[in-house]
Amino acid sequence: MNILSIIDKAIIKHGHETAILKFLPENRYNTDIFKTTGQYDWFSGQVLYCLVRYLQPRRIIEISTASGYATMFMALALKQNNWGRIDTHEINPKAAQSAENLFAVHGLKKYINLMVGDARKTSINSPSDYSIYFLDSIHTEEFARWFIEQHVMRSERIDAIFHMHDILPLTARVRRWNTPPFEGSDLDPSYRIDQTKRFKYRIRKLLHLRTDEIEDTVQIQTYPPNDGEDLQTFDGNCTTEAIWGNKLVDMMPKEDHLFLYDIADSYSLLNPREYDQHAIGRTDSKGNPMEWNESLWCKVAAVKSAYTNLNKAKNP
Numbered sequence: 001m002n003i004l005s006i007i008d009k010a011i012i013k014h015g016h017e018t019a020i021l022k023f024l025p026e027n028r029y030n031t032d033i034f035k036t037t038g039q040y041d042w043f044s045g046q047v048l049y050c051l052v053r054y055l056q057p058r059r060i061i062e063i064s065t066a067s068g069y070a071t072m073f074m075a076l077a078l079k080q081n082n083w084g085r086i087d088t089h090e091i092n093p094k095a096a097q098s099a100e101n102l103f104a105v106h107g108l109k110k111y112i113n114l115m116v117g118d119a120r121k122t123s124i125n126s127p128s129d130y131s132i133y134f135l136d137s138i139h140t141e142e143f144a145r146w147f148i149e150q151h152v153m154r155s156e157r158i159d160a161i162f163h164m165h166d167i168l169p170l171t172a173r174v175r176r177w178n179t180p181p182f183e184g185s186d187l188d189p190s191y192r193i194d195q196t197k198r199f200k201y202r203i204r205k206l207l208h209l210r211t212d213e214i215e216d217t218v219q220i221q222t223y224p225p226n227d228g229e230d231l232q233t234f235d236g237n238c239t240t241e242a243i244w245g246n247k248l249v250d251m252m253p254k255e256d257h258l259f260l261y262d263i264a265d266s267y268s269l270l271n272p273r274e275y276d277q278h279a280i281g282r283t284d285s286k287g288n289p290m291e292w293n294e295s296l297w298c299k300v301a302a303v304k305s306a307y308t309n310l311n312k313a314k315n316p
């Protein structure tokens, strides 16, 4: 089955259950509950819940937990399944403690094994039979490569699926912190890099990230306004992970990967735009607040062969 069909069937079967998840977006910025801000959009969360309900996984690996926002969507689904466990890793002890508290309050502890520390150490002895490989950590190419080498390439399950967060298709046209236009962007590429650094500073403050978690900088391509609009846009990808992730996707058959950005308006019964007004720093091409649904889902088998081919192409 292709990845769109899997997600479609999961939504058809379990989409009606997702109203029980609304307390999550409603408390997304409540620091009494989430010590660090959860950054997982409403439709992405609904899909995540439905996938876990539909696939009934025995094991999920997640890097990183932060304060448990995305973990909650998965764990609440496991609770409904009455089966399965998430191995999740987080380097920030305060965020991890906040997550543990939340899991306890919702009676989810038996579904979650939270390991505190650098995932590059804490996950080394993990099993190789996960059904879902969930990556939402430091958004660098280096870290994504590490996760794929260490976990995805060792995966033994033919039906396993992979998730990367904070990535959009190259065809996306959005605005961040009410830009672009990036100052001088049509004149000198180095200006674009400066602007990217400024975004990253603001995002680091918002997410309470440490300085060593600042992501690498990338150049941003801007696009002129569409007919009838007067704002410039870009594709929303501003990390080395997202740029590299798109190269990886480019090596995969179309049916083996899916950007949720592309389908978020296809499931109106789920009310996927209910929390768009709450989006911080993210807008559509007209400057209206918008959840971008920055989630990429792929088949693990496709990730493995794309990764091998991408490396071959780099080192022929």
Ligand SMILES: C[S@@+](CC[C@H](N)C(=O)[O-])C[C@H]1O[C@@H](n2cnc3c(N)ncnc32)[C@H](O)[C@@H]1O
Residues within 6 Å of the ligand: 036, 037, 038, 039, 040, 063, 064, 065, 066, 067, 068, 069, 070, 071, 089, 090, 091, 092, 095, 117, 118, 119, 120, 136, 137, 138, 213
């Ligand atoms: C984008 S946030 C994760 C958001 C989370 N999925 C949620 O739903 O709120 C990235 C997290 O990665 C953590 N992190 C960064 N480097 C890490 C590492 N080497 N090992 C484990 N966690 C790490 C950060 O502390 C931060 O909490």
